[in-house]
Amino acid sequence: MSEIILIRPHHGLCSQFFVGNGYSDEFVENMTNVLDKLNTQNLTVKIVEHCDDICSCCPKNMGGMCENEESVIQHDNKCLEEYGYKVGDEILWNDLREKVVSKIKAENKLPSVCQECSWGSICEKFDIEKL
Numbered sequence: 189m190s191e192i193i194l195i196r197p198h199h200g201l202c203s204q205f206f207v208g209n210g211y212s213d214e215f216v217e218n219m220t221n222v223l224d225k226l227n228t229q230n231l232t233v234k235i236v237e238h239c240d241d242i243c244s245c246c247p248k249n250m251g252g253m254c255e256n257e258e259s260v261i262q263h264d265n266k267c268l269e270e271y272g273y274k275v276g277d278e279i280l281w282n283d284l285r286e287k288v289v290s291k292i293k294a295e296n297k298l299p300s301v302c303q304e305c306s307w308g309s310i311c312e313k314f315d316i317e318k319l
């Protein structure tokens with residue numbers, strides 16, 4: 189059986205804008221490795237409502253609970269609403285990417301989905317047409 193990557197809903201979105209920034213060197217290295225695997229192998233991802241395989245090396249991961257849980261859960265819920273997926277769904281990475289493009293890009297929903305995220309100034313500059 190092939191590997192399944194755990195992913196919080198909003199990380200499907202953040203991953204499309206990742207340019208090597210992050211909370212620590214370890215976080216960046218891990219996120220780079222996870223995205224490399226997902227993008228090259230189109231692995232199955234399982235939608236989770238807790239810390240995922242990107243959070244695993246984050247200094248804000250407090251034993252499986254994000255230090256900013258109240259804020260990130262809002263991003264998660266907004267993304268789930270746009271994707272039409274639910275917690276526990278298992279889908280191919282490329283299908284999740286397609287949802288990001290068709291539901292969030294096509295309808296220009298980045299500002300409303302990402303409200304108050306501290307990385308917003310970086311993601312807003314990204315040329316979404318390249319996705």
Ligand code: SF4
Nearest residue numbers: 202302305307308311
């Ligand atoms: S602004 Fe924040 S939540 Fe939105 S895509 Fe960027 S990192 Fe993710």
Ligand code: SF4
Nearest residue numbers: 243246248249254260
């Ligand atoms: S800030 Fe929270 S949601 Fe984001 S990667 Fe770190 S632990 Fe995960």
